[in-house]
Amino acid sequence: MALVNTKKMFETAYKGGFAIGAFNINNMEIVQGIVDACKVKNTPVILQVSAGAMKYMRPTYLKHLVDAAVEETGLDIALHLDHGPDFETCKKAIDLGFTSVMIDGSHHPLQENIEITKKVVEYAHERNVTVEAELGRLAGIEDDVDVSAADAIYTNPDEALEFVQKTGVDSLAIAIGTSHGAYKFKGEAKLDFDRLEKITEKLEAAGIHNYPIVLHGASAVDPKYVAMCNENGGNLGGAKGIPTEMLRKAASMAVCKINMDTDIRLAMTGSIRKVLNEKPEEFDPRKYLGLGRENVTNLVTGKIENVLGSSK
């Protein structure tokens, strides 16, 4: 058993109208909590690591930990670099054994984004590594923002087609109203599904079929874990995520990868706060990290059942 890239995962996800969960990992308990749920539900999974997380976990520990998850579970697991900022970081991840990388050139002008993405695609494809890129800015906008403002930051369907054609990138992260973190909407939650539909139509019309789209900033910000934080000394007032029905809808469309980090952080932090608050005499890390791991498993189980639909 070895790590796999995302190619087959996305093919089956697209055809089956489901999505693969991409969860950010930062330590052993998070890795174990995620794959414990995936094992019971028999689902492929993407474990993703930001540049910051790679530094925190330390590359060699990280690689061995994820290899252990494959060995223990026998599942299809992809190890993916999340938001790779430049070619060098992507190269480093590929050389370490990552099977998938994201090059995030979304903050550059279109042509520059195309150039750096192309460079990563070339290096990655020679090594059987799949590549994700990003187009559009991942910012939540207020409900009363007019259409031209949305047009300026959300992914432009014509540019998406040009981008995919010119770079040969394997999947594309788009901006349709999601954003990173625990505060996604001030008012009502809204995503631009018409834009997602239009992007797929453009690709299909150009002969690019079943093209996998990625949704970043897709945590639901589960009120249960927000409450667990707040009831135990936390202060996360006004936290709000993407409603589950919207994520389901996206998964039934062209979205094949749904990124979640904030939900994992909240489950972990809520659990730790709860143990330490309820038992001030406790100082065994296994007690609070153990509950954290258990709740990561509970959270991911719920995601597989209610959001992703990825069980085999």
Ligand SMILES: O=C(CO)COP(=O)(O)O
């Ligand atoms: O997109 C993400 C990681 O790339 C995570 O998004 P959330 O902050 O919504 O969990």
Ligand SMILES: O=C[C@H](O)COP(=O)(O)O
């Ligand atoms: O999209 C970003 C992820 O949530 C990772 O965040 P991080 O850079 O703090 O590890």
Ligand SMILES: [Zn+2]
């Ligand atoms: Zn970005």
Ligand SMILES: [Zn+2]
């Ligand atoms: Zn992201």
